[in-house]
Amino acid sequence: MTNSSLRRVIPIKVEPASLLNAEQRAAVENACQRLKELPGALLPILHAVQQALGFVPHDAVPLIARALNLSLAEVHGVLSFYHYFREHRGGRHVVHLCRAEACQALGAVGLEAHAKRSLGIDFHGTTADGAISLEPVYCLGNCALGPSMMIDEQLQGRVSTARFDALIAQARAVVKP
Amino acid sequence: MSALKIFVPGDAAARAVGADETVQTIAAEALRRKIDIEIIRIGSRGLLWLEPLVEVEVAGQRHAYGPVAADQVAGLFAAGFASRALPACSHPLAHGLTEEIPYLKKQQRLSFARVGIIDPRSLSDYLSHGGYRGLAAALAMQPADIVASVSASGLRGRGGAAFPAGIKWKTVLGAAGSPKYVVCNADEGDSGTFSDRMLMEGDPFVLIEGMTIAALATGATRGYIYLRWEYPDAKRALEAAIAAAYAEHYLGDDVQGSGKGFDLEVRMGAGAYICGEETSLLESLEGKRGQVRFKPPLPAIAGLFGKPTVINNVITFASVPIILDRGAAYYQHFGMGRSRGTLPMQLAGNVKYGGLVEIAFGMSLRELLYEYGGGTLSGRPIRAVQVGGPLGAYLPESQFDTPLDYEAFAEIKGMLGHGGIVVFDDSVDMAAQARYAMEFCAIESCGKCTPCRIGSTRGVEVIDRLVAGQNAPAQELLLRDLCETLTHGSLCALGGLIPYPVLSALNHFPEDFVKSPRAHASA
Numbered sequence: 001m002t003n004s005s006l007r008r009v010i011p012i013k014v015e016p017a018s019l020l021n022a023e024q025r026a027a028v029e030n031a032c033q034r035l036k037e038l039p040g041a042l043l044p045i046l047h048a049v050q051q052a053l054g055f056v057p058h059d060a061v062p063l064i065a066r067a068l069n070l071s072l073a074e075v076h077g078v079l080s081f082y083h084y085f086r087e088h089r090g091g092r093h094v095v096h097l098c099r100a101e102a103c104q105a106l107g108a109v110g111l112e113a114h115a116k117r118s119l120g121i122d123f124h125g126t127t128a129d130g131a132i133s134l135e136p137v138y139c140l141g142n143c144a145l146g147p148s149m150m151i152d153e154q155l156q157g158r159v160s161t162a163r164f165d166a167l168i169a170q171a172r173a174v175v176k177p
Numbered sequence: 178m179s180a181l182k183i184f185v186p187g188d189a190a191a192r193a194v195g196a197d198e199t200v201q202t203i204a205a206e207a208l209r210r211k212i213d214i215e216i217i218r219i220g221s222r223g224l225l226w227l228e229p230l231v232e233v234e235v236a237g238q239r240h241a242y243g244p245v246a247a248d249q250v251a252g253l254f255a256a257g258f259a260s261r262a263l264p265a266c267s268h269p270l271a272h273g274l275t276e277e278i279p280y281l282k283k284q285q286r287l288s289f290a291r292v293g294i295i296d297p298r299s300l301s302d303y304l305s306h307g308g309y310r311g312l313a314a315a316l317a318m319q320p321a322d323i324v325a326s327v328s329a330s331g332l333r334g335r336g337g338a339a340f341p342a343g344i345k346w347k348t349v350l351g352a353a354g355s356p357k358y359v360v361c362n363a364d365e366g367d368s369g370t371f372s373d374r375m376l377m378e379g380d381p382f383v384l385i386e387g388m389t390i391a392a393l394a395t396g397a398t399r400g401y402i403y404l405r406w407e408y409p410d411a412k413r414a415l416e417a418a419i420a421a422a423y424a425e426h427y428l429g430d431d432v433q434g435s436g437k438g439f440d441l442e443v444r445m446g447a448g449a450y451i452c453g454e455e456t457s458l459l460e461s462l463e464g465k466r467g468q469v470r471f472k473p474p475l476p477a478i479a480g481l482f483g484k485p486t487v488i489n490n491v492i493t494f495a496s497v498p499i500i501l502d503r504g505a506a507y508y509q510h511f512g513m514g515r516s517r518g519t520l521p522m523q524l525a526g527n528v529k530y531g532g533l534v535e536i537a538f539g540m541s542l543r544e545l546l547y548e549y550g551g552g553t554l555s556g557r558p559i560r561a562v563q564v565g566g567p568l569g570a571y572l573p574e575s576q577f578d579t580p581l582d583y584e585a586f587a588e589i590k591g592m593l594g595h596g597g598i599v600v601f602d603d604s605v606d607m608a609a610q611a612r613y614a615m616e617f618c619a620i621e622s623c624g625k626c627t628p629c630r631i632g633s634t635r636g637v638e639v640i641d642r643l644v645a646g647q648n649a650p651a652q653e654l655l656l657r658d659l660c661e662t663l664t665h666g667s668l669c670a671l672g673g674l675i676p677y678p679v680l681s682a683l684n685h686f687p688e689d690f691v692k693s694p695r696a697h698a699s700a
Contacts, residue, residue, distance in 0.1 A: 039482065040444075042464035047406075047445055068464075081466040081623075084406050084448030096407075100368030101563055102599045104613070105526030106554070138450055138567075138617065139366055140407050141374040142190050143597065144225040144524060144531025153409040157193035 019059045027052035028060040032067035041068060042078055046085055054094075055086040083135075090133035091126040093171045096150040099136045102143035111147050112136075114161045119168070131172045180215040181259055182234040186293070187218030188378050189410040190371065196229035198247040203231070206254050214259060220379015222293035223533030224280055232275055235261055241275040242268065280549060285511060286535045287519050288495040289372075292379035297414050300421045303382040309427065311498030315390045316435050318501075323394035324350055327497060329505035331517030336362055336453070336490030337565065337594040338670070339516075339583045342497075345487060348477035349395040352485035357397035359388050359439075360462065360481055360488040363404040363411070364446050364453040367566025369525040369597030372533055373491035376521075377404075377411040380495075381418035385441060387494030389432060390501055391487050392439040400441040401481070403458050406448055415443050450567075450621035454669045455488045457623060468623045469669045490595070492521060513539035516582045524550045526563075526599035536581075542598075543577035550600065557602035561686065563610075565594025567617055568674035570681035571610060590677065607686035612640045614678040618671060628663045629672025635659060636679065646692030653690075656683070 020028065031048035035041050045064055049056050056079055065075045079085050097115055098108060119127050119134055126133045142148040145157035149164070151171050159167070185191070185200050200216055207214045222230060227243030231253075234240075242253060249270065253259075256268045272278055286292075295302040303309070315323050328343025349357060361384065365373040377384060388400050404412055419441055422428040430438035449467045451457045456470035459481050480486025496518060500508045508518045516538035522545060524531045529551035536545075546552070546559060553559055561571045570591035572579070579585050586593045601610075615636035622629045636659055643652035660676035667673040683690060 040462050040464035043444065043447060043461065047447070074465075077466055078464065082447035082449050084446075100617075101567060101610070101613070102369045102525040102597075104610075105599055105601045105605070109609075137407060137448070138621070139368045139370075141365060141371040142193055143369045143371055143526065143599065144528065145190055145194055145228065146526070148193065150407070155189045155193040155410075157190060 020057060020063075024053055024057055024060070025063075028057075028063045032064060036067045042070070042075065043082075046079060046082075050085060053089075055089050058087060091131050092175065093131060093152055094133045094135060095168070095171075096135045096137035096140070098138070098140050098142075098146065098148045100139040100143075102139070103146035103148055106146045108147045111159060111161060111164060115164060118165065129172075132168060180213040181261060183214050183216050183259070184219050184232040184234070184239060185216060185229060186221040186379075187297075187410075188221035188228075188375060189408070190225055190375075191221050191228040191230070192410070194228050194244070195246055199229045199231065199245050199250060202247040202250040206250050207259060210254060210259075212254075212259050217296055219294065220292040220297055221375055221533075222275065222281060223289065223375060223535075224278065224530075225532040226530050227272070230275075233258060239275045240266075241272040241278060242270045243272065245270060280530060280532070280534075283549075284535050285519050285537050287499050287508070287511070288383070288492055289376065289380070289521055289533065289535045290499070291383065292376060295380065297379050297381055298417050298421070300382065300418075300425055300427075303380070307502065308382055309386055309498075311501035312386050312389055312393075312427070312433070314501045315393050316433060320350055320394050320396060323390065323501065326505045327394070327500060330500045330508040331505075331512070331515070332493065332496055332500065332508065333516070333583070334489055335492035335496065335520065335595065336455075337367070337592070339593070342489060342493055345477050345489070346391065346394050348475065349397070349485045349487045352478050354479075354483075354485045356399055356484060357395055358481045358484055358486040359391045359395070359397045359400040360459070360486055361388055361400070361402040361494055362453060362455060362458055362488060362490050363402050363408075364458060365408075365491070365595065366405060366450040366453045367568075367595050367597050369563065369566060369599035370523050370595045371525070372521040372523055372596060374408050374411050375533060376491055376495055377408070378414045381411075381414045382422065383495045383498055384415075384491055385418055385422050385428065387497040388441060389427065389439050390497050391489070391494065393432075393435075393437060395485070395487055397485075397487060398438050398440065400439060401462055402441070402443045403446060403452070403462055404443055405446045405452075412443060412445065419443070449623075450617075451623045451669075451671060454671065457669070459486065459488070466623070468625050471668065492595075511537035513537075513580065513582050514584055516584070520581065520593070520596050522581065522596045522598060524598055524600070527553045527555055527602050528598075528600040529554050529556075538582050539580050541578050541580050542572070545581065545598065546577060546600065550598075553600060553602040555602045555604075557604065559600055560603040560605055561601045561607060561610075561682075563599040563601070563678065564597070565592040566597050567614060568592070568670055568677055569594050569597075570677045571607065571685065572681065573685040590681065592674070592677070607682040607689040608640065608644050609689075611679045611682040611690075612637055612644075614675055614682075615640060618675040622671060626667045626669075626672050628659075628666040629675070632659055632663050632666075632672070633675065636663075636675075640679075640690075643690055644692070649690075649692070653683070 230243035232239040452467040457467040461467040521535040618633035
């Protein structure tokens with residue numbers, strides 16, 4: 001029998017979250033503190049961080065891993081699995097453009113080309129002025145009134161190229177607090 | 178005299194075409210004209226081409242106007258739209274009594290009975306329209322009798338797989354383990370479907386009631402609604418309804434004084450189609466990557482956190498209260514063959530009258546497309562329809578007489594799935610649709626099975642070479658072989674069924690896969 005007092009405890013060194021600024025650090029710690037007791041807390045925490053910061057910074061991963069007693073790989077694996085989570089800061093507004101079949105039947109392929117051309121970016125990109133990020137989405141549940149897109153959390157239907165331009169102009173004019 | 182009641186949907190689809198602006202304009206115009214009105218935000222009636230649909234209640238009956246854009250509101254007021262004496266029936270936007278609109282009148286609305294009628298935030302509205310009568314019946318029954326009733330109704334899972342709900346519930350009831358869970362799959366990811374969203378936004382209490390009955394039937398004490406992030410409006414509606422249900426003891430540790438507890442919360446997905454597959458969904462709820470699990474063990478035996486779990490789709494749970502309230506025989510008498518009850522079909526894509534059509538199983542696809550849908554929005558002929566979401570087959574006109582029935586669709590190598598129908602006109606390039614199916618599979622594969630993870634990317638390449646005419650016969654052989662590998666070498670429906678859209682496009686529309694593409698009529 002081994003005497004338990006002879007066991008050496010090797011402390012796990014947690015990577016410092018050195019690149020997080022104070023606001024980011026507070027948001028991550030707050031989310032962990034508030035939600036870590038939930039069963040299956042990781043997705044709720046990632047949602048809370050993204051809601052607060054607009055993305056989940058790379059250096060948030062060790063803080064979340066420590067709070068949930070998970071490995072960095074486990075947290076990174078989940079963060080990178082789900083399309084909705086952003087690992088980099090996006091634009092002031094995020095546009096999710098539907099690529100799915102019901103919208104294709106009403107010209108979504110042409111709308112996608114117009115969106116990329118007029119914004120000068122590809123999917124997952126952000127315009128030079130930092131106003132708009134463009135993301136693909138696979139169905140917004142508005143399939144009888146397509147083509148559809150979502151700007152931030154507002155769904156838009158019957159999006160012609162002209163309506164797309166008008167909605168983008170409107171979004172650019174709104175500067176979020 | 179009480180205020181004139183005006184109903185406008187707060188549904189996301191109606192808001193996406195300007196319902197909020199219409200409401201603001203109506204309020205401002207009524208104020209200007211000193212007319213006392215009360216605007217009530219409801220769910221959508223599902224006549225989506227008429228959104229924003231505005232209804233004015235005169236003598237207890239609702240008169241429909243639509244689509245009402247904000248700039249048409251003043252004209253409607255001028256025509257007497259907000260007059261109690263004489264509704265503005267002659268206005269071009271007037272459709273008469275809402276209930277008499279044929280599209281709605283011909284339907285058999287069981288699970289959608291209250292959607293578009295009640296205020297989804299009002300528990301008292303729900304109760305006064307027959308709500309919670311199913312729960313009251315269930316509270317007076319033994320768990321085994323509730324399960325027997327659901328079995329006798331013939332209800333099959335409405336998420337797509339059509340597995341008999343009663344069998345799942347019976348397994349959970351008989352399984353040892355504590356706690357047991359009730360999980361609602363609200364990850365409605367199929368393109369062309371929106372019935373779950375409409376129901377959660379328009380009548381969230383019926384889902385809560387159905388899940389509570391499932392808990393009583395199986396001895397579960399904790400429930401989760403796994404909702405996709407793309408539905409923020411549904412999240413708000415569900416959370417408000419859950420709070421109201423807790424306040425009136427329809428949820429909590431003592432449901433209606435029964436001594437039985439049931440807690441319920443909403444959890445958000447994060448943009449992964451695969452999480453609509455039940456075992457991936459459970460992984461995701463546990464805070465992991467949404468990777469498919471091997472079965473067995475079945476979720477009913479070892480599901481969420483390894484415990485016995487009832488997992489069903491939104492519409493499945495929403496069908497349960499009426500079964501308990503009106504009896505299994507009432508529900509069972511709708512439908513045909515082994516498909517009993519009603520299915521909310523969704524007409525989507527390039528369709529003139531898109532919307533939700535809840536009807537008994539058995540109507541032909543053709544009747545749905547033309548009698549309800551009215552053909553295409555573009556006015557061109559229908560060339561193909563995809564039934565059952567991105568994993569469903571593309572059907573040519575020659576198959577439109579297939580009855581809407583699970584077995585009939587299986588016979589033609591298709592599936593009804595969650596009831597979504599996407600209509601395409603004759604400008605569609607079916608090779609591009611087949612390519613998209615493989616691309617979608619590559620993007621959304623969870624990565625567990627090799628044929629799906631890698632085969633989907635190879636599938637895109639093979640279709641590209643086939644269409645480019647690079648040794649086409651060999652490419653076609655390769656594509657068919659790949660599809661067979663996907664069918665037999667995938668754990669779940671994503672890899673297993675992606676051959677459906679690919680091969681149906683290839684078999685029914687081979688002309689689109691030859692090198693010199695047919696001259697597509699410009700849209």
